[in-house]
Amino acid sequence: MRRSLSLLTLLCAPGLLGAADFKRDIAPIFKSKCYSCHSEAAGKEKNGYVFDNLKRLAGDIRPSGMIDPGRPGESPLMELLTLPEGDKRHMPPKGSLSAKEIKAMREWIAEGALLEKQASAKPSGLAPSVKVAAVEAWTSLEGKVISAAFEKLEGGVVVLRMNGKPYRVPLDKLSEASRKQAAERAAAAKKP
Ligand code: HEC
Incomplete structure (x- = not known):
């Protein structure tokens, strides 16, 4: 029930023509603003969150997760990024994302928080008989x-x-x- 609702919300949300791309728009933000404390590369996993391992990041992208696909307003991550800078929970702890970065993050979540390019549902690596819907x-x-x-x-x-x-x-x-x-x-x- 909740899921179909969230997709409907998404379908009805304004101005959604597939803009944000994880690799191009979102990963660089995580890299410059978050990796120092949240990446396997840096060996830092504050509160268990890492953003450079997409499999682990994917685990945080789900209804009621840190990133609720299609629902930026319900995603705790957006709250952390947009809290006043003095707030203890504000991320990153020092400084802020730029307005442009916050907008990109919000759009990416609104569009479903896809980690892969939208056209790249490639069947490579799977047995040829397995059909993967594009x-x-x-x-x-x-x-x-x-x-x-x-x-x-x-x-x-x-x-x-x-x-x-x-x-x-x-x-x-x-x-x-x-x-x-x-x-x-x-x-x-x-x-x-
Ligand atoms: C300087 C180190 C540092 C940076 C940079 C940083 N964080 Fe954090 N992050 C922390 C610490 C420390 C905590 C644990 C905070 C706490 O429990 O009070 C945390 C916790 C979190 C949590 C879990 C919050 C919760 O309520 O469970 C998330 C999600 C998060 N950070 C996301 C981010 C994102 C996204 C960025 C980049 C925009 C970022 N952080 C940048 C240090 C950092």
């Missing part, structure tokens, strides 16, 4: 766009996968084109 754009009735991989169609609900988690979206919330896309992906999935 991450693609889905549009809501209001014209908002999110990036997710098709998983399956269940009656009137399409199940999309974002960051390894399933999200259920009623078909009637999607644009005509995205409904058609869902039907095509479902038909393709049935083929041997």
Whole structure:
């Protein structure tokens, strides 16, 4: 329930045309402002958080996690970054992210906090018989766009996968084109 709600929130959020890219926009912020205390490279893991091991970072990206994908307002990380500088919990402890960096972080979370380039759901390394659905754009009735991989169609609900988690979206919330896309992906999935 919560998951489908968060995806709907995302679909309805303003101005979301896939802007932020983790490698290009977000990793450099973590590197310059956080790695000194939160990276395996520096051997510092304050409170257990490291940002240079993507597998571990991925564990913090989940509903109710430090980074709640699609919900920057609910993500404790955004709170830590935007607290007044004097606050004990403000991160980093000294100085602040620039307004531009905070905006990039917020957009990245709003767009689902993807760690991989959106088009790079490559099947490499997997057995050739394993089909990996590509991450693609889905549009809501209001014209908002999110990036997710098709998983399956269940009656009137399409199940999309974002960051390894399933999200259920009623078909009637999607644009005509995205409904058609869902039907095509479902038909393709049935083929041997
Ligand atoms: C100078 C060292 C230092 C830097 C730089 C730093 N942190 Fe921290 N961070 C800490 C310490 C120390 C704690 C533990 C604070 C505490 O428990 O009061 C912490 C805790 C955290 C936590 C856990 C907070 C919680 O409530 O559990 C997060 C998340 C975090 N930092 C994120 C960041 C991010 C993101 C950056 C970069 C923007 C950053 N930190 C930069 C030292 C640092």
